[in-house]
Amino acid sequence: MIKRGLSSDDARKVRKVGHDAAKKFAMLIGMGEDYQNDKKAKKDVIDCSGDAHSVKSGKKKWQIFLYGRNRFIRDDGFQALNGIGTLLVHCIDVFPSSFDEYRKNTDEAKERLKTPMRELKDRLQRKALLRAFLEKSIFNGGEVDYLTVLDKKVYNVFYCKDVVSFLGNNFTVENSQVKAGGQYSEQKVLFKFKEKNVGELEMRNDSVKHYQEVRFNMIKDRVMDMLYQFIKDKNKYDEGVWLYGKAIRKFGNKPLMK
Numbered sequence: 001m002i003k004r005g006l007s008s009d010d011a012r013k014v015r016k017v018g019h020d021a022a023k024k025f026a027m028l029i030g031m032g033e034d035y036q037n038d039k040k041a042k043k044d045v046i047d048c049s050g051d052a053h054s055v056k057s058g059k060k061k062w063q064i065f066l067y068g069r070n071r072f073i074r075d076d077g078f079q080a081l082n083g084i085g086t087l088l089v090h091c092i093d094v095f096p097s098s099f100d101e102y103r104k105n106t107d108e109a110k111e112r113l114k115t116p117m118r119e120l121k122d123r124l125q126r127k128a129l130l131r132a133f134l135e136k137s138i139f140n141g142g143e144v145d146y147l148t149v150l151d152k153k154v155y156n157v158f159y160c161k162d163v164v165s166f167l168g169n170n171f172t173v174e175n176s177q178v179k180a181g182g183q184y185s186e187q188k189v190l191f192k193f194k195e196k197n198v199g200e201l202e203m204r205n206d207s208v209k210h211y212q213e214v215r216f217n218m219i220k221d222r223v224m225d226m227l228y229q230f231i232k233d234k235n236k237y238d239e240g241v242w243l244y245g246k247a248i249r250k251f252g253n254k255p256l257m258k
Contacts, residue, residue: 018055018056021057025155026047028240029045029047029237031047041140043144052143052144052146053145053147054139054146056220057150061217061219061220062218064137064199064217065214067213069089069092069093077136077140077141081136084123084129090119091203092203094113095109095205096109099211102205109205110184113186114185117186120189120201121189124189127168127169134168138160147160147163153240156224156242156244157237157244158247167191167226170193170230171192173189173191173192175188176189191218193222198218198223200218202217233245234248235248
């Protein structure tokens with residue numbers, strides 16, 4: 001049986017939690033309830049200086065993106081990543097055009113998926129390309145300035161370049177491997193730190209709605225452990241908001257609008 005994703009009700013609840021977290025952060029930094037955002041560009045909160053924050057609040061995993069074929073073809077940012085965009089399209093194209101056809105012979109598609117997944121893993125061994133991929137995926141190619149995470153009841157603000165640098169320089173990139181019979185290896189690209197999975201790039205083919213889409217997830221606690229470990233400088237901005245690394249200077253010198 002194919003594992004199902006979130007139900008429509010659960011997905012709505014997740015979106016509401018995210019919206020509420022972004023709104024609370026906007027209030028804490030002095031924005032009004034009519035604060036600006038741009039969800040399609042990953043800009044959950046646009047602050048008073050025009051800088052954008054991707055606000056994350058999930059308890060376990062963050063969905064960094066869930067994109068179909070057209071996104072990778074039409075988005076110049078993915079197409080400029082030295083073939084990464086094309087390989088993501090290849091991952092999609094190994095699957096039959098219809099979900100019903102895929103269900104009739106899942107093994108064939110999974111066998112074909114191994115080739116582009118191996119190639120993605122190989123390409124992402126280059127640290128410069130890995131950093132560029134993370135910047136595009138998390139920050140929409142640098143259009144978003146900060147990763148702002150609600151963790152332990154505090155909003156932790158990290159500058160985009162710090163996040164990309166520390167994650168990209170310390171990840172190892174591997175393909176998934178399985179030992180149980182009837183399953184397939186090399187179905188995912190894994191981003192690891194100290195032998196633990198931190199992020200997963202995979203095909204989502206568990207429902208008609210999301211058939212032939214690529215999903216990039218990251219495990220919240222493991223991402224935060226890395227950021228806390230590598231970005232030591234920390235400063236309190238206001239009650240409930242802490243700044244780290246370059247965010248101390250770049251965001252910390254902006255007055256609260258109160």
